[in-house]
Amino acid sequence: MDIALADLQTYCGAAPDEAVVVIDVLRSFTTAAYLFHAGARSLLLAATPDEAGVLARRFPSAATVGAVPGGFPIDGFDFGNSPAALRNACLTDRDVVLCTAGGVRGATIARHAALLLGGSLVCAAASARLLRRLDPPRVTFLMTGIYVDRDGDEDIACAEYLTALLRGQAPDPAPFERRVRESTFGRRFGDPAYPHLSRADMDLCAQADVFDFAMPIVCQEGVMMVVRGE
Structure with missing residues (x-):
């Protein structure tokens, strides 16, 4: 299994047999994991608040979760892009419209991958286990947190932790967790x-x-969605 790293600026698209893990530790795909923990059935991805509004009208029972670039909550949404706000929420068997910047953008540009996963530290071992079982010839870790004012080291750390797991190592997670806290964006929290x-x-x-559990991203009836996997 070949392993490659890319970011939103350098990524050129997936080969037909390639797996892509879209990594957004702060916070899209950490929030996504906590949404499934709260009982959500599926997460419908919206790139903009306007797209989220369209999906919310199409799925009127869905909750709305998200933030605009910079992490600011969206007016009128049920929740911000906040794992802490969702930790004790009850969303059993509800769909959720998830609107974020980096994570959703990454999923959109990698949508033609043979296997597409949402990635974060909280579900890293499960994601690696699924990748080892399916054994694609190539895996790209698409890191979404690298911007002109951010080093994105929270996502790089996650990608390196996943790489070690895929290579059969048993890495100590503590240094990778520490890098999330010490990243440019992490220090703002x-x-x-x-x-x-x-x-x-x-x-x-x-x-x-x-x-x-892992978080596969699929397309059904023209809607990209994250589902709870193995």
């Missing part, structure tokens, strides 16, 4: 200058292997 980025969110995002 708990800073009073960024009240929408809570320390509670960071405490949940910077934990490896909390959940024993």
Whole structure:
């Protein structure tokens, strides 16, 4: 299994037999995992608030979760892009419209991959287990947190942790968890200058292997959605 790294600026699209793990540790695919923990049935991906509105009208019983670039919550949504806000929520058997910047964008540009997964530290071991079982010839870790003002090391750390797992190693998760906290974006969580980025969110995002399921991304009836996998 060949392993490659890419970001939103350098990614050129997936080969037909390739697996792509779209990594967004802070916070899209950590939030996604906590949505499944809260009982959500599927997560309908929307790239913009307008697209989220269209999906919410199409699926009127769906909850709405998301944030605009920078992590600011969206007016009128049920929840922000916040794992801490969802930890004790009850969304049993409900669909959720999930609207975020990096994670949804990454899923959209990699949608033609043979296997597409949402990736974060909290479900890393389960994701690696699924990849080892399916054994695609190539896996690309698409890191979505690299911007002009962010080093994206939270996603790079997750990609390197996944790489070690795929190579049969048993890495200590602590250094990778620490890198999430110390990344450019990670240091904003708990800073009073960024009240929408809570320390509670960071405490949940910077934990490896909390959940024993992967998060495949599929397309059904023209809608990209994240489902709870193995």
